[in-house]
Amino acid sequence: MFQVNENYLKLPGSYLFSTIGKKVKAYSEANPDKTIIRLGIGDVTQPLAPAIIEAMHKAVDEMGRAETFHGYAPDLGYEFLRTTIAKQDYQDRGCHIEADEIFISDGAKSDCGNMQEVFAADSCIAVCDPVYPVYVDSNVMAGRTGEYDETTGTWSNVIYMPCTAENGFAPKLPEETPDLIYLCVPNNPTGTTLTRDQLKVWVDYANKVGAVILYDAAYEAYIAQEDVPHSIFEIEGARTCAIEFRSFSKNAGFTGVRLGFAVVPKDLKCGDVMVHSLWARRHGTKFNGAPYIIQKAAMAVYSQEGKAQIQEQVAYYMRNARVIYDGLKVAGYEVYGGVNAPYIWLKVPEGMTSWDFFDYLLEKAGVVGTPGSGFGPSGEGYFRLTAFGTYENTVAALERIRGL
Amino acid sequence: MFQVNENYLKLPGSYLFSTIGKKVKAYSEANPDKTIIRLGIGDVTQPLAPAIIEAMHKAVDEMGRAETFHGYAPDLGYEFLRTTIAKQDYQDRGCHIEADEIFISDGAKSDCGNMQEVFAADSCIAVCDPVYPVYVDSNVMAGRTGEYDETTGTWSNVIYMPCTAENGFAPKLPEETPDLIYLCVPNNPTGTTLTRDQLKVWVDYANKVGAVILYDAAYEAYIAQEDVPHSIFEIEGARTCAIEFRSFSKNAGFTGVRLGFAVVPKDLKCGDVMVHSLWARRHGTKFNGAPYIIQKAAMAVYSQEGKAQIQEQVAYYMRNARVIYDGLKVAGYEVYGGVNAPYIWLKVPEGMTSWDFFDYLLEKAGVVGTPGSGFGPSGEGYFRLTAFGTYENTVAALERIRGL
Numbered sequence: 001m002f003q004v005n006e007n008y009l010k011l012p013g014s015y016l017f018s019t020i021g022k023k024v025k026a027y028s029e030a031n032p033d034k035t036i037i038r039l040g041i042g043d044v045t046q047p048l049a050p051a052i053i054e055a056m057h058k059a060v061d062e063m064g065r066a067e068t069f070h071g072y073a074p075d076l077g078y079e080f081l082r083t084t085i086a087k088q089d090y091q092d093r094g095c096h097i098e099a100d101e102i103f104i105s106d107g108a109k110s111d112c113g114n115m116q117e118v119f120a121a122d123s124c125i126a127v128c129d130p131v132y133p134v135y136v137d138s139n140v141m142a143g144r145t146g147e148y149d150e151t152t153g154t155w156s157n158v159i160y161m162p163c164t165a166e167n168g169f170a171p172k173l174p175e176e177t178p179d180l181i182y183l184c185v186p187n188n189p190t191g192t193t194l195t196r197d198q199l200k201v202w203v204d205y206a207n208k209v210g211a212v213i214l215y216d217a218a219y220e221a222y223i224a225q226e227d228v229p230h231s232i233f234e235i236e237g238a239r240t241c242a243i244e245f246r247s248f249s250k251n252a253g254f255t256g257v258r259l260g261f262a263v264v265p266k267d268l269k270c271g272d273v274m275v276h277s278l279w280a281r282r283h284g285t286k287f288n289g290a291p292y293i294i295q296k297a298a299m300a301v302y303s304q305e306g307k308a309q310i311q312e313q314v315a316y317y318m319r320n321a322r323v324i325y326d327g328l329k330v331a332g333y334e335v336y337g338g339v340n341a342p343y344i345w346l347k348v349p350e351g352m353t354s355w356d357f358f359d360y361l362l363e364k365a366g367v368v369g370t371p372g373s374g375f376g377p378s379g380e381g382y383f384r385l386t387a388f389g390t391y392e393n394t395v396a397a398l399e400r401i402r403g404l
Numbered sequence: 405m406f407q408v409n410e411n412y413l414k415l416p417g418s419y420l421f422s423t424i425g426k427k428v429k430a431y432s433e434a435n436p437d438k439t440i441i442r443l444g445i446g447d448v449t450q451p452l453a454p455a456i457i458e459a460m461h462k463a464v465d466e467m468g469r470a471e472t473f474h475g476y477a478p479d480l481g482y483e484f485l486r487t488t489i490a491k492q493d494y495q496d497r498g499c500h501i502e503a504d505e506i507f508i509s510d511g512a513k514s515d516c517g518n519m520q521e522v523f524a525a526d527s528c529i530a531v532c533d534p535v536y537p538v539y540v541d542s543n544v545m546a547g548r549t550g551e552y553d554e555t556t557g558t559w560s561n562v563i564y565m566p567c568t569a570e571n572g573f574a575p576k577l578p579e580e581t582p583d584l585i586y587l588c589v590p591n592n593p594t595g596t597t598l599t600r601d602q603l604k605v606w607v608d609y610a611n612k613v614g615a616v617i618l619y620d621a622a623y624e625a626y627i628a629q630e631d632v633p634h635s636i637f638e639i640e641g642a643r644t645c646a647i648e649f650r651s652f653s654k655n656a657g658f659t660g661v662r663l664g665f666a667v668v669p670k671d672l673k674c675g676d677v678m679v680h681s682l683w684a685r686r687h688g689t690k691f692n693g694a695p696y697i698i699q700k701a702a703m704a705v706y707s708q709e710g711k712a713q714i715q716e717q718v719a720y721y722m723r724n725a726r727v728i729y730d731g732l733k734v735a736g737y738e739v740y741g742g743v744n745a746p747y748i749w750l751k752v753p754e755g756m757t758s759w760d761f762f763d764y765l766l767e768k769a770g771v772v773g774t775p776g777s778g779f780g781p782s783g784e785g786y787f788r789l790t791a792f793g794t795y796e797n798t799v800a801a802l803e804r805i806r807g808l
Contacts, residue, residue: 001614002583003524004674008682043475053468056697057461063661064457070660071447106510106662106692113690117545120407137689141521179406210405256467256474256696258510270408278412285541286517288510291698292660293460 007143016374027362037397039385040368044253049309055300059293073289077104081295084302095233101265103283104290108218108247108260113138118278126159126178128171130189130375135182153377162378170198177209184216189375189384190345191337195227199235206241213242221251221314223340239267252301252310259294317342320394321387327398342387357383365400411547420778431766441801443789444772448657453713459704463697477693481508485699488706499637505669507687508694512622512651512664517542522682530563530582532575534593534779539586557781566782574602581613588620593779593788594749595741599631603639610645617646625655625718627744643671656705656714663698721746724798725791731802746791761787769804
């Protein structure tokens with residue numbers, strides 16, 4: 001009789017967004033006259049930029065003619081896109097990354113979830129707390145995380161690195177030595193970042209103990225401050241200890257288009273084995289390339305016209321971030337993030353839990369956010385609002401909050 | 405110090421298509437005046453049908469306007485597509501499959517490669533020999549296959565089920581009991597199929613021993629004969645023992661567009677655990693939905709207009725298959741497949757290996773095919789030609805072969 005992967009059964013239900021959904025539904029039904037403003041989910045609302053739309057139409061037409069039809073794409077991505085990324089995102093910033101170290105995929109979520117697979121089954125992982133749930137969950141499925149403690153909401157074999165107001169949301173180097181360290185910078189959910197000097201400490205540490213940093217830079221486009229690096233490969237030594245994940249979801253609105261990439265430098269080795277070779281093999285075996293049309297859309301993101309248009313989009317969301325940040329400050333909240341990231345992280349009023357505040361904000365202001373405890377135990381007492389709504393809704397939401 | 409997944413290191417190099425590439429390159433350089441006809445790779449050559457192109461343009465336009473923009477798709481696929489598939493591919497054929505048993509993905513290769521993950525690490529797999537390499541390779545990566553024997557080209561913990569002319573390319577029930585049985589019908593590479601009665605034997609066997617059949621039906625659209633089922637769910641009892649993989653690559657030319665789906669019936673259970681729940685959890689954790697534009701393209705495949713257009717495309721390729729089949733017969737070869745599949749499988753002349761015949765065909769006729777031994781040890785002595793070329797090239801190739 002066949003058996004299932006029992007590690008899957010250890011996963012607690014993913015109640016966060018379903019619980020939010022249920023509470024919002026109940027509120028709507030009880031208050032049919034009230035409009036709800038949703039600043040909970042990290043999904044974009046602005047349409048794709050004109051340069052991207054134009055590139056896609058052109059690519060669709062190519063697919064309709066025999067002479068320009070494209071069948072299977074190269075597993076690792078089209079050369080035209082890999083070269084452009086290597087140049088514009090890395091070489092132009094002084095990072096030594098070659099085109100053949102870029103692996104195009106259907107999104108950073110897939111890459112973040114799948115990358116653990118090329119490492120040993122008994123690898124020890126370290127994560128920031130709070131954190132994007134995919135890092136831990138994908139390792140649970142692979143059997144690396146030990147047992148779940150429902151009381152603390154933690155796994156026995158995971159090193160948690162609390163990121164709270166007390167340490168300025170900068171994780172401390174762990175006492176136990178991890179094999180894999182997940183860092184998300186700018187951070188989801190806290191919206192905070194690490195400076196170049198802070199990140200250098202991590203690169204040096206990883207090289208010293210022989211750990212790999214899995215660096216999720218999905219929100220890189222929102223970085224505004226000079227001393228915050230856009231890539232871990234801006235830091236000397238990163239080529240021997242880091243993998244970087246990038247996404248087109250948030251800089252260019254590709255959440256429903258799906259494209260991302262991983263950067264795996266050839267200098268990242270275990271003995272003689274390049275992690276690069278293993279990831280290439282995984283890509284070749286379990287993936288069949290990203291769509292031609294969508295790789296062409298990504299090329300538009302790097303065009304002069306496209307760059308100008310997506311910068312406007314990022315600016316639009318960052319204006320929202322400022323509205324939220326300033327509005328909360330005026331309303332007397334302790335507020336973090338929102339400067340180099342589209343997420344605003346606030347401390348809930350004394351005596352309330354994250355979920356208490358969720359209920360309070362929904363009932364009193366008709367505004368939906370995300371309780372910080374949903375991202376990990378150290379998220380308790382915090383709350384996330386996102387800048388991805390429309391400007392009008394964002395302004396209205398903050399007016400309501402300030403009026404409480 | 406971090407360690408890699410050592411199972412990856414056990415994989416032999418994937419020399420098949422790179423060796424073919426090198427040989428073709430060497431021949432071209434030595435014979436610059438000769439034109440080469442490629443009937444080796446299973447990639448389509450006809451452009452996307454007009455109804456699909458139109459649907460994509462429309463969806464691209466929707467993505468460019470705020471009112472019709474689509475962000476994150478549902479992880480498991482849009483309801484409109486799941487409902488259409490359930491009705492047209494299953495319910496209209498009398499199969500009991502519900503929309504929520506359909507999981508939309510970026511292609512059957514991903515699904516075939518990833519599905520093993522929801523089963524126990526010590527599951528025993530059975531595969532047909534010869535076979536599409538992804539089934540075995542993805543299990544090697546997961547550590548299920550034991551050790552590789554270079555002499556025989558087999559893994560110690562894999563049950564191989566030879567499919568040769570001697571048994572009419574129909575695998576025999578294995579003596580050892582497997583947990584997971586991979587069946588690809590119509591078959592890649594042999595182009596052969598199983599009748600309804602033959603498949604019923606497998607379904608009954610799987611239910612009896614408690615095995616799961618992983619049924620790859622990527623070539624379903626090419627089935628011409630009445631007694632060959634289009635889905636394993638046409639067979640009574642399949643809901644408790646089977647998962648089906650489907651692709652839009654070969655029926656609608658989506659090799660470079662990327663879309664497929666897996667059907668996981670809720671009756672497939674290990675104790676109380678539905679495999680359906682585990683696959684849903686995997687999808688939700690390591691995948692972020694297929695692009696809206698491409699799910700809309702798939703909807704066109706099911707429209708009246710689209711159906712007529714893709715039927716023409718399938719007929720086009722099947723005319724090629726007939727040209728190859730008949731041409732080889734006239735030339736005196738033993739030929740199989742090509743009736744319900746776009747692949748033609750031929751026996752190479754006595755005294756030659758598959759690679760000898762590859763060299764012979766390339767040097768004497770300038771035609772590229774795929775040596776059968778590349779698909780597994782029982783493929784030795786056979787050779788694959790594909791019907792996915794243009795009609796003109798296919799006719800020319802067969803004229804050359806007949807002239808040898």
